[in-house]
Amino acid sequence: METNDILEELLNVEVEIQDVEDQIKALMERQEKLYEKKSDLQAILEACKESEKHANNGAPSTVENWSGPFEWDSEADDIRLNIFGIPTYRANQREIINAIMSRRDVLVIMAAGGGKSLCYQLPAVLRDGIALVVSPLLSLIQDQVMGLSALGIPAYMLTSTTSKEDEKFVYKALEKGEGELKILYVTPEKISKSKRFMSKLEKCHHAGRLSLISIDEAHCCSQWGHDFRPDYKNLGILKTQFPNVPLVALTATATQRVQNDLIEMLHIPRCVKFVSTVNRPNLFYMVREKLSVGKVVIDEIAEFIQESYPNNESGIVYCFSRKECEQVAKELRERGILADYYHADMDVNSREKVHMRWSNNKLQVIVCTVAFGMGINKPDVRFVIHHSLSKSMETYYQESGRAGRDGLPSECLLYYRPGDVPRQSSMVFYENSGLQNLYDIVRYCQSKRQCRRSAFFRHFAEPLQDCNGMCDNCAFSNEVKEVDVSRHAKLMVSLLKDIQEKDQRLTMLQLVDKMKIKQKELGSDLKKEETEQLIVQLLLERVLKEEYQHTAYATNAYVAVGPLAMQILQGKKTVKLEISSDQRTKAGVRSAKRSLGSSGLELKLDELRKELSAIHGGILPHSVLSTQQISLISSEKPNSLEQLEKIIGKLKTEKYGNRILEHVEKYSDFKPPDDTNEQRTDGRAAKKSRTKKALVVIESSEDEA
Numbered sequence: 212m213e214t215n216d217i218l219e220e221l222l223n224v225e226v227e228i229q230d231v232e233d234q235i236k237a238l239m240e241r242q243e244k245l246y247e248k249k250s251d252l253q254a255i256l257e258a259c260k261e262s263e264k265h266a267n268n269g270a271p272s273t274v275e276n277w278s279g280p281f282e283w284d285s286e287a288d289d290i291r292l293n294i295f296g297i298p299t300y301r302a303n304q305r306e307i308i309n310a311i312m313s314r315r316d317v318l319v320i321m322a323a324g325g326g327k328s329l330c331y332q333l334p335a336v337l338r339d340g341i342a343l344v345v346s347p348l349l350s351l352i353q354d355q356v357m358g359l360s361a362l363g364i365p366a367y368m369l370t371s372t373t374s375k376e377d378e379k380f381v382y383k384a385l386e387k388g389e390g391e392l393k394i395l396y397v398t399p400e401k402i403s404k405s406k407r408f409m410s411k412l413e414k415c416h417h418a419g420r421l422s423l424i425s426i427d428e429a430h431c432c433s434q435w436g437h438d439f440r441p442d443y444k445n446l447g448i449l450k451t452q453f454p455n456v457p458l459v460a461l462t463a464t465a466t467q468r469v470q471n472d473l474i475e476m477l478h479i480p481r482c483v484k485f486v487s488t489v490n491r492p493n494l495f496y497m498v499r500e501k502l503s504v505g506k507v508v509i510d511e512i513a514e515f516i517q518e519s520y521p522n523n524e525s526g527i528v529y530c531f532s533r534k535e536c537e538q539v540a541k542e543l544r545e546r547g548i549l550a551d552y553y554h555a556d557m558d559v560n561s562r563e564k565v566h567m568r569w570s571n572n573k574l575q576v577i578v579c580t581v582a583f584g585m586g587i588n589k590p591d592v593r594f595v596i597h598h599s600l601s602k603s604m605e606t607y608y609q610e611s612g613r614a615g616r617d618g619l620p621s622e623c624l625l626y627y628r629p630g631d632v633p634r635q636s637s638m639v640f641y642e643n644s645g646l647q648n649l650y651d652i653v654r655y656c657q658s659k660r661q662c663r664r665s666a667f668f669r670h671f672a673e674p675l676q677d678c679n680g681m682c683d684n685c686a687f688s689n690e691v692k693e694v695d696v697s698r699h700a701k702l703m704v705s706l707l708k709d710i711q712e713k714d715q716r717l718t719m720l721q722l723v724d725k726m727k728i729k730q731k732e733l734g735s736d737l738k739k740e741e742t743e744q745l746i747v748q749l750l751l752e753r754v755l756k757e758e759y760q761h762t763a764y765a766t767n768a769y770v771a772v773g774p775l776a777m778q779i780l781q782g783k784k785t786v787k788l789e790i791s792s793d794q795r796t797k798a799g800v801r802s803a804k805r806s807l808g809s810s811g812l813e814l815k816l817d818e819l820r821k822e823l824s825a826i827h828g829g830i831l832p833h834s835v836l837s838t839q840q841i842s843l844i845s846s847e848k849p850n851s852l853e854q855l856e857k858i859i860g861k862l863k864t865e866k867y868g869n870r871i872l873e874h875v876e877k878y879s880d881f882k883p884p885d886d887t888n889e890q891r892t893d894g895r896a897a898k899k900s901r902t903k904k905a906l907v908v909i910e911s912s913e914d915e916a
């Protein structure tokens with residue numbers, strides 16, 4: 212053999228070894244995930260066996276029937292309606308409250324907006340003494356304290372912003388039982404770092420005045436959760452110091468592993484567990500194709516907001532980077548939308564200002580990065596738009612879940628283009644399971660047939676539930692056709708192989724360009740977007756893989772031949788692309804459910820709540836009347852204080868009843884103008900028609916691509 216031949220063969224073997232190593236790596240990652248899943252499933256199985264055992268023994272069913280009746284039922288109902296203004300309980304709320312009132316430790320897993328706060332706030336009011344609430348963020352605490360104060364419930368906080376005077380009041384209340392204090396919010400640092408606070412708390416407990424302990428956003432305890440906070444790790448001390456005080460831990464999402472972790476860390480092995488579904492039935496999920504011209508996306512987003520939410524209903528637009536955030540906010544403003552940006556590069560004050568303007572409905576849209584997260588407590592967010600895809604299903608569930616926390620119909624819209632995949636993957640590939648998590652959400656985006664909800668159920672290992680047509684794929688799946696693109700896939704793989712043999716690399720974009728030329732040989736062209744879609748599909752199927760190279764400024768992602776490429780080359784694998792018709796894309800957005808603002812009275816009541824919130828010390832508008840209460844008032848049109856009280860309770864009726872009734876009488880038959888946009892004086896109508904024109908131009912040019 213010639214030296215050159217040997218060298219060439221050596222090279223081939225090395226390439227093959229590299230290939231095998233990649234496969235081993237992928238398999239090891241998969242094995243790790245499967246072990247994790249196995250341990251989750253084993254834990255669920257244990258839990259099922261345990262509950263079956265109880266059911267078969269007929270054992271504690273009487274004790275564990277948390278629906279009641281209990282001696283405090285009527286007092287609890289009275290507080291629910293007349294103080295909190297809530298007409299009926301939501302799923303599990305009554306049972307959780309009863310378990311806490313029975314002095315049990317409780318673990319609550321309930322989706323965002325499910326109503327976890329009421330579960331500990333109501334027992335706090337119902338029981339004598341002071342309830343301690345640990346919450347991770349100042350902004351969350353401020354919102355809660357402000358909301359409770361507006362209801363006349365004596366709530367305070369001990370944080371870095373608390374005045375000396377308030378601090379003195381709180382310490383006196385803890386130590387001596389003086390002054391009125393029902394609910395005390397603290398950050399976890401207070402527990403772990405302030406000896407003074409802990410000693411006062413012990414005195415309070417000693418005197419029998421510590422009624423309950425609540426740990427909100429409890430997933431922060433676990434490093435397996437998505438938002439680990441080191442100070443949460445020390446909260447186990449609470450159960451050790453105050454063993455007979457009921458402790459309730461609440462969170463929106465926790466895998467089985469995180470749940471086990473929480474129980475162990477908080478020392479609540481015998482807690483009663485209430486796990487609600489992750490399903491958010493009021494959210495309409497949809498994915499829209501994001502065209503490669505940046506401006507078109509903004510035009511579409513602006514048009515969506517203006518057409519669907521002309522009455523300043525709140526929304527969030529998530530962006531990939533800080534720069535993109537600022538750009539999108541600016542462009543939305545240019546299109547007449549009240550938008551501003553929020554990201555981690557801003558100082559705390561400017562961030563807080565933007566957040567407050569949005570919370571007070573002075574800003575319609577907040578354009579943000581992931582930095583805008585856990586602190587968002589606004590219940591009436593009607594839409595969450597993702598300008599770029601999130602990095603995992605879990606993150607997308609959290610971010611999109613900020614819509615519709617008040618239970619009213621809301622929309623979650625994700626703009627997806629395959630070109631965004633390498634952008635994200637070059638950021639996450641070094642994280643543990645980073646690529647796998649990203650590819651899960653990419654699978655969600657690529658699919659045009661599978662129910663979006665079912666993807667969440669599978670991700671959180673929950674049995675499937677009916678979507679009720681509340682996602683684009685369930686609503687319009689018949690507008691999709693499947694095309695066999697095996698020949699294109701084969702061409703792509705052999706093209707890449709040739710390139711690699713020449714020691715060159717291609718990015719996704721470069722591969723698309725090369726394919727455009729090569730495809731001519733097949734006599735059947737895929738559009739640019741379809742070629743991109745095919746590349747991503749082959750990445751998901753491991754026919755292709757991504758490779759990364761660092762430069763001084765960035766990490767570049769390249770597309771390379773993957774472990775299963777041979778199957779394509781040997782014709783052992785069929786590849787099909789799902790292609791949707793244009794009608795579907797358009798219908799997707801139009802059909803989604805609408806919410807507040809359809810009746811004139813609702814609009815007027817919305818204005819009234821803003822006015823009243825300003826008069827009553829700048830509390831948030833939804834603390835005056837929730838969107839749900841506005842809907843109820845508008846449909847039932849109460850004409851006396853007694854009738855109104857049945858809807859919003861005594862307290863709010865006493866405070867705002869006369870003004871509300873005045874409005875009901877005056878505006879019951881008030882019709883909002885047909886097209887609110889045309890009534891605007893801010894030039895929004897003019898801009899809107901311009902937007903439409905721009906859209907038409909670009910739509911027609913799209914065919915050329």
Ligand SMILES: Nc1ncnc2c1ncn2[C@@H]1O[C@H](COP(=O)(O)OP(=O)(O)OP(=O)(O)O)[C@@H](O)[C@H]1O
Nearest residue numbers: 299300301323324325326327328329463590616617
């Ligand atoms: N039974 C109910 N009926 C109507 N509205 C309710 C009910 N319970 C709670 N709400 C309202 O639902 C909204 C969300 O409640 P809450 O803030 O307690 O949610 P959460 O479960 O803590 O969500 P997150 O995980 O996002 O913090 C609030 O506006 C609250 O007033």
Ligand SMILES: [Mg+2]
Nearest residue numbers: 327328427428
């Ligand atoms: Mg909450």
